[in-house]
Amino acid sequence: TNCTCMDCYTGARCQTFVGADKCSIDANGGSPYMFAEYWVRYPETEFQMKLSERLGYLPAGIRSRLEEGIRKLHKLAGNAVTDNMNIVFGDGSTPLLTLVSTILQSSTNSLPLKVWAQKPFYSGYSSLSYANLVKFVGDEENRTTAAADEKVVEYVTSPNNPDGEIRTGVLSHPLTVFDKAYSWPMYTFIDQPFNTSAHPLSLWTLSKVTGHASSRVGWALVGDKKLADAMQAMACPIGCPVESQLVAIRAIEHVLSTQGELMKWGRAKFTERWGRIGEVFRNVSCYKVRNPRAEGYDRYDQKVYKQTPPYLWMECLNLPDQKSCGDMLRSYGMKCRDGEYFGMPKSFARLSLYVASPVFNVLIQKLTNMFANTC
Ligand code: PMP
Numbered sequence: 266t267n268c269t270c271m272d273c274y275t276g277a278r279c280q281t282f283v284g285a286d287k288c289s290i291d292a293n294g295g296s297p298y299m300f301a302e303y304w305v306r307y308p309e310t311e312f313q314m315k316l317s318e319r320l321g322y323l324p325a326g327i328r329s330r331l332e333e334g335i336r337k338l339h340k341l342a343g344n345a346v347t348d349n350m351n352i353v354f355g356d357g358s359t360p361l362l363t364l365v366s367t368i369l370q371s372s373t374n375s376l377p378l379k380v381w382a383q384k385p386f387y388s389g390y391s392s393l394s395y396a397n398l399v400k401f402v403g404d405e406e407n408r409t410t411a412a413a414d415e416k417v418v419e420y421v422t423s424p425n426n427p428d429g430e431i432r433t434g435v436l437s438h439p440l441t442v443f444d445k446a447y448s449w450p451m452y453t454f455i456d457q458p459f460n461t462s463a464h465p466l467s468l469w470t471l472s473k474v475t476g477h478a479s480s481r482v483g484w485a486l487v488g489d490k491k492l493a494d495a496m497q498a499m500a501c502p503i504g505c506p507v508e509s510q511l512v513a514i515r516a517i518e519h520v521l522s523t524q525g526e527l528m529k530w531g532r533a534k535f536t537e538r539w540g541r542i543g544e545v546f547r548n549v550s551c552y553k554v555r556n557p558r559a560e561g562y563d564r565y566d567q568k569v570y571k572q573t574p575p576y577l578w579m580e581c582l583n584l585p586d587q588k589s590c591g592d593m594l595r596s597y598g599m600k601c602r603d604g605e606y607f608g609m610p611k612s613f614a615r616l617s618l619y620v621a622s623p624v625f626n627v628l629i630q631k632l633t634n635m636f637a638n639t640c
Contacts (some may be wrong), residue, residue, distance in 0.1 A: 301528050408436075
């Protein structure tokens with residue numbers, strides 16, 4: 266019952282497989298449960314919190330230690346230059362996305378400020394429309410309309426969610442926010458560090474690098490000191506939660522002291538998963554993988570690496586009338602996110618590959634089963 270393997274397994278330790286056709290799996294959200302397999306191998310990373318030490322508003326040394334860890338982590342991954350960049354912390358990158366848009370709108374005099382992203386866009390952006398201050402128009406405005414409006418803020422998600430595409434931005438407006446959640450070696454090649462002086466506003470999250478999504482730690486690399494201070498004042502006016510920072514410090518210092526073992530592990534895991542997806546979809550004509558999966562030279566491994574995105578972005582080609590790809594997957598016991606959430610037709614759907622290994626095995630069996638029965 267409290268196992269991450271859900272209803273596909275029973276028994277005190279989830280040891281009994283009930284059969285892929287007798288259970289459903291949840292591959293809808295982006296919770297990175299897969300990382301549990303890594304962290305349980307390092308029991309020394311566990312720690313206790315003492316209530317007697319949780320009392321001051323701004324405990325000495327915590328923030329600076331986290332900042333130092335993050336700069337070193339970017340250096341180890343080779344994914345961003347942090348010299349001369351200010352770091353702003355928030356409880357995840359989601360609130361940072363919202364508040365940076367709110368601050369950017371204060372310099373325009375027409376509300377709401379419009380935010381736009383190329384399709385398929387991260388489903389979470391649609392919920393940024395709030396209080397008539399900021400409105401996500403990615404699903405209503407096409408590229409030409411958005412480009413004509415100088416005040417539109419563009420979110421450039423690179424690599425992109427749901428498909429992993431590497432993006433550079435299309436509107437070429439000065440107001441561009443880079444969402445770099447997936448710019449880590451587990452998901453993509455790193456050919457060069459992200460150019461923070463050319464793009465002085467980028468967002469990052471602990472959720473997708475160490476997997477600690479529930480600790481809610483996100484950060485922005487911001488070139489402009491005034492903007493950074495304004496963002497920080499809005500994000501955590503009297504300091505960010507210290508427990509969350511301690512989790513981040515623990516996890517990041519572990520990654521640093523093991524020279525990026527977690528990233529190597531994540532790469533191997535996703536490479537294996539993509540290999541199996543390739544086999545399942547081979548010679549299947551009615552279902553197609555739509556992740557572009559670019560290849561590029563990877564400075565981290567010093568060889569060419571083919572992208573291994575954390576989501577399978579697929580299309581169902583021969584759907585019966587009125588049915589969506591999501592309906593199809595759900596009818597075979599796979600919870601997924603429908604294409605429409607990403608601004609795409611209902612023939613598209615996203616499946617999370619962040620699921621724990623037993624769940625991934627069932628996912629593969631269910632896809633095999635669905636292809637055999639419907640295609
Ligand atoms: N941006 C993108 C592209 C994401 O996929 C996610 C998480 N699914 C986020 C931001 C939010 O991350 P956080 O946990 O830091 O709020």
